[in-house]
Amino acid sequence: MKTVGLVVEYNPFHNGHLYHLTKSKEQTKADVVIAVMSGSFLQRGEPALVSKWQRTNMALAGGVDILVELPYYYSVQKAQTFAEGAIRILNTLSVDTVCFGSESGDITSFYELHEFMTTHKEEWDNEVKKEMSKGLSYPKAASNAFTTLTNESKPLLSLAEPNNILGFHYVEALHKWSKTMRAETILRTKAQYHDEEIQDTQIASATSIRKALFEHESFDQIRTVLPQTSYEQLLTYGKEFHVFHDWEAYFPLLQYQVLSSSVAKLEQIYECEEGLEYRLKETIKRASSFKEWMHLLKTKRYTWSRLQRLATHVLTQTTKTEMSQLLKDGPLPYIRLLGMSQKGQAYLSSIKKDLDTPLISRLAEAKGFAATHDERISNVYKMALPPEIRAQSLYDEYKQIPIRGH
Amino acid sequence: MKTVGLVVEYNPFHNGHLYHLTKSKEQTKADVVIAVMSGSFLQRGEPALVSKWQRTNMALAGGVDILVELPYYYSVQKAQTFAEGAIRILNTLSVDTVCFGSESGDITSFYELHEFMTTHKEEWDNEVKKEMSKGLSYPKAASNAFTTLTNESKPLLSLAEPNNILGFHYVEALHKWSKTMRAETILRTKAQYHDEEIQDTQIASATSIRKALFEHESFDQIRTVLPQTSYEQLLTYGKEFHVFHDWEAYFPLLQYQVLSSSVAKLEQIYECEEGLEYRLKETIKRASSFKEWMHLLKTKRYTWSRLQRLATHVLTQTTKTEMSQLLKDGPLPYIRLLGMSQKGQAYLSSIKKDLDTPLISRLAEAKGFAATHDERISNVYKMALPPEIRAQSLYDEYKQIPIRGH
Structure with missing residues (x-):
């Protein structure tokens, strides 16, 4: 079976994600879609709007076959480390192609840029250091260094765009961690990552959807930009737990x-x-x-x-x-399975005997410090729940098993 | 000027405290009343119902001339350490007599018991160890050991009573820390320490008063058992901060x-x-x-x-x-003044030149780890305040000066 891997946060899963998923499957002619998803806390250092279980339901309904968790020690990290973790996990699960959305849409430019950066590593490092000594943040310094280095050649790729940066790091991580996996990219359409208001009636950024929920408390406004299951899962979560998670909580x-x-x-x-x-x-x-x-x-x-x-x-x-x-070299301590379709289950059975990393279904199966830390993260995330619900929920995490899709 | 020292928590200051204060002053013929009061957290490991500033107002209105804080590292401790801290502070302020309430009411029995314990130290320690090895708590083991040791002589003092125990430790601490201070005791009347309901129309335990506030949310019920200022300070605190502090918060x-x-x-x-x-x-x-x-x-x-x-x-x-x-030997890092009457101020001026410990008026004057920890404790205590009030209150602690009474 041919597999495509996605790196996702689904915060929440919306029509733009559905488009990317469908396109990725088409373009790579994959039979099975494997997504690695940030758990409770996300790459930009924020709590996920709703729990990973609701987001797993959304993803399965949207067509993902296998959902595994990107653990905290990779999910709450700068782009480079985040990408490494995601690629390591997808590679462990024998994914053929990772397919990411980008502002560029041209995979060649990513490979060429990686080639360029590898051959100009020293100049690049010096340039970044020089920029940072001016008091700039790393991303800003990297972007300036990039402009300086490439301004005589044609600009291979705009690294001012957040999804291009992530894409670049996926390609970089592929070179480091995988012998066989390839990368492809899908041009991102319409909604931009940072859009704050819902601009379109079908596609909106996750940022604008969260804003609609928190600031306008409007379910109507988001109905049209979410698949039905996402909409229902959000509604259910709000009713059951009386909260959507944001930093203020x-x-x-x-x-x-x-x-x-x-x-x-x-x-x-x-x-x-x-x-x-x-x-x-x-x-x-x-x-x-x-x-x-x-x-x-x-x-x-x-x-x-x-x-x-x-x-x-x-x-x-x-x-x-x-x-x-947690980040020490050597094999990953375990991969936590969040959900799977029937097809996903069949695929996992087929690769199981070759897996060099434990694939766990319940937190209780995991051992060592990674598991202890994993539980701590889930527990802290649940502190936003009302006290009378929290104790039950803290207990449930331990026995929660992966969600089965169709 | 003759001084009497009291060790208090005033949680809140009620008619029973007023009775003790007045009796202590009468019995010792003191001109000046100096009280050392637990700050934000109390001996039984609980947050104070309202802040130390409100409780200082209550105390000044009740007739205390000088209020100083018993710092956290002495206030949240077993009876022995608590008593040591309090006696050290009163001794530093040149108090003549410490006067405590007790179930016994007879100061001779405390001195005699101390004498007995000093001369039977080894047997006592062994007996306590034996009892603790049965899995008992320290106070229970100590009480059993005491019964065993004294059952042939006449029982000098019941150490099953909480105020007798504290009293014993005051006398013990006096022997250790002071050459000049004496102890006296006032018989506690009516309300028992652990009474949970208000039994009398004038005198009630602090426990029952807190219970009336938290469980019955009743201001009427407590009106008659509190001096007017205490009642008003509670009312004001509730209005201003929308909270009374208990563990649940x-x-x-x-x-x-x-x-x-x-x-x-x-x-x-x-x-x-x-x-x-x-x-x-x-x-x-x-x-x-x-x-x-x-x-x-x-x-x-x-x-x-x-x-x-x-x-x-x-x-x-x-x-x-x-x-x-914080508990290391050597002089106390500082004593924090919470409030004083005009008479109290005159007394402090008279002893100032002989003080070997800084007497500070504002937290900002204090230095070293004790001050850092002091601020931490105040800040944690304030976490029970509503967020919109908390920031201002956190800031105010730094510039808060002692309260002036008449």
């Missing part, structure tokens, strides 16, 4: 954590560098919301996402030592 | 802290002994309230207060290392 916990931690303890948190622990302490006292705090915290030196990821690591108390233990 | 933070902390981190918390870190983790997932959690956590081995104090240290992330730094 966690702000009291975060504020409490920063205020009650010693400076020495904050300094041990992953991504807490260059004295940021003092800045965290000083600014959090003055904020009465997450948004307000981020505005107090932000400097030119760090991107919004970088600071949100730091906030996530503070919230989950993930330390530098823990992260290096 | 902090339970989400505590649950989050236990869930997000590694077992290794919990083990570093002060008073987390004998594998309690695993028990904390295992039980907190199943609880949806603090009360429910305490019932899951409780064993014969630990008293309710001991476990509540542990919960407080988890909430404030106070580690064993930090506590031993």
